[in-house]
Amino acid sequence: MKNLLRSKRVRQGILVLIDLAIVAVCTWLSLAMRFSLNSIPPEYIALAVKSLPVDMVITVAVFWIFKLYHSVWSFASINEVIKIFEAVTVVILLEITYKALALMMMPRSIYFMTYVSMIVLVTMSRLSVRVLKHYYYGRRDQSDVTRIMMVGAGSAGVILLNEFSGDYSNKNKVVCIIDDNENKRDKYLHGIHIIGGRDKIIDTAKERNIDEIIIALPSAPADDVSDIVSICNKTDCRVKILPSITKTLRGNIASNLRDISYEDFLSRDPVKVNDEGIDEYISNKVILVTGGGGSIGSELCRQIAKRNPKQLIILDIYENNAYSIQMELNRHYPNLDVRVIISSVRDEARMECVFKKYRPEIVFHAAAHKHVPLMEYSPNEAIKNNCRGTLNTAKLADKYGTDKFVLISTDKAVRPTSIMGASKRICEMIIQDLARRSDTTFAAVRFGNVLGSNGSVIPLFLRQIEEGGPVTVTHRDITRFFMTIPEAVSLVMQAGAFARGGEIFVLDMGKQVKIYDLAESLIKMKGYRPNEDIKIEITGLRPGEKLYEEVLMDEEGMEKTANDMIFIGQPIDMNYLVFEHELKRLFDAAEANADNIKERTQKICETYTITNN
Helix, strand or coil: CHHHHCCHHHHHHHHHHHHHHHHHHHHHHHHHHHHCHHHCCHHHHHHHHHHHHHHHHHHHHHHHHCCCCCCCHHHCCHHHHHHHHHHHHHHHHHHHHHHHHCCCCCCHHHHHHHHHHHHHHHHHHHHHHHHHHHHHHHCCCHHHCEEEEEECCCHHHHHHHHHHHHCCCCCEEEEEEECCCHHHCCCEECCEEEEECHHHHHHHHHHCCCCEEEECCCCCCHHHHHHHHHHHCCCCCEEEECCCHHHHCCCCHHHHCEECCHHHHCCCCCCCCCHHHHHHHHCCCEEEEECCCCHHHHHHHHHHHCCCCCEEEEEECCHHHHHHHHHHHHHHCCCCCEEEEECCCCCHHHHHHHHHHHCCCEEEECCCCCCHHHHHHCHHHHHHHHHHHHHHHHHHHHHCCCCEEEEECCHHHCCCCCHHHHHHHHHHHHHHHHHCCCCCEEEEEECCEEECCCCCHHHHHHHHHHCCCCEEECCCCCEECEEEHHHHHHHHHHHHHHCCCCEEEEECCCCCEEHHHHHHHHHHHCCCCECCCECEEECCCCCCCCCCCCCCCHHHCCEECCCCCEEEECCCCCCHHHHHHHHHHHHHHHHCCCCCHHHHHHHHCCCCCCCCC
16 A cells, blocks of 8 residues: 555656645635525536536646656645745635636636635645654654754755654754844744854764764865864764765755765865866877876876877886786776886886886886884985986986976975975975076975875774774874875876976875874764774884975975966075985985985985984
8 A cells, every 4th residue: 555655657647636626625614604504596506517627627737737646745845835825815815717708707706715724725635744754753752863963054965854844754953043144143043953063063063962973064165164074073973975966966955965074074165177188188199107106107198098188108116006007907998008018116227218118208216215203214215216216217208209208205204203294305406406407397296194195094994993992093292294195196296287397296185184083083983982992102203204295495485377276386596516415425326325314315305304313
């Protein structure tokens, strides 16, 4: 029986029968109100009986045209009520017209009373389902209801409230609303109290026994959302967020709700790039990506592949990663000419064979050792791979007429306290040196930690949580800049479009994220309680590790680009002859595995502060 009632045709048939009954009831009710039930003139009874079938046909036809049999009445609102008014008005006007033409006129008051009674009864018949459901589900056991605090009393919040109130099968109950707009405070939205701003979140969550917080601010600035996420994560509530409606809306708005992800902690808007500028210098070119199997390198290959390069050369020392991205690109871009080269950038002879054979027009140099603590114990390898590898690749780009060479650098190159950071700063200096005397356009791109990349903190924390903890944080106050892998690669790609020679491109990455808070949030995101279910252990700063990172040295200055989230640091003056002489000595020492390689590095990178192992 229940399945039968769910049939569209059956539901429409029931509504038609209800409307036919309403037409009959309204006809006799109007006569009874006009003359009293026992004194209705016989001639009017005869006219009513004669015209009733026609009135029924007109009513059903008009209601069908106005789609009153096609609406979802469980979610009926003011729009449906307005349609009822319009449809009934047309019905009465048609009745008056045909009865006047057929000389079947009734007293004028009859039409008015029929009009009013029909509107009332049709509206009641349509809204009765919603009213009965509201009454029934409002009386159900409250012990299994999820008590929700909604942050945001704007249009998205209103739609979400309507959906929750209309979907009686769910067990969600919005008990209070938070909004920073002072004009909305202490007012009510659909009967729900708007308590106050974000400063009320923590106290209200405790006072009202909130189970879940929904952040319904799809168009709010990223830094506001990040701040609210941080506040919500200080409660014991599960937190969900409604992403931008314009990007993700499908079906009802509640279906777009998702759990908080680590990307929500980026206190800035996503980086936007000019695809046209990128397409112009990538399309129909031979592109070489060193370190093409890594997190950044593989994403570079993906974004390059969709821009129709003439040929894509993936160079990596680790064959498994290179093979993986090759297979992925072959699946998605079967017509793309992809070549995979297994080689180390330290091998100058092998690299020359690659450049001589393929003559790459664009080079993205992502090959590098990047793990800070590991490089502290193997400093010579950092110099060999990062610095020597960069010099080898850059010199060959100059020799074989590469148009553009883009180096992937890091915020750890600014006033470095690690050999890895110092080696990347020297890479930037190598690029700056070659840029002044080469026809190749050299540039570097500097950004912070990449969310989800190999060896980054997010996968480590998630793995530790899955193992039951503890989650290890080196210092309670340590902070880092973060960006997503697609953002990092977008910046690299756009840097190639903007590059004119010698620049260091820097992304405005917003506020630094506190790693301890990030650990707490990830634990909550997985449904655990920090320091109860999963412990957070402070292990102490690792060798070469800073409490906070920088992205630009003061003396480099800041220059805007066409993208207001990307800036250029200007080259720092240096003695290039001394630099080249000391660089050769540094490479000789690294190849000899010298014990004092850090001190030798400091002679070239004067901003490098050596830390104890």
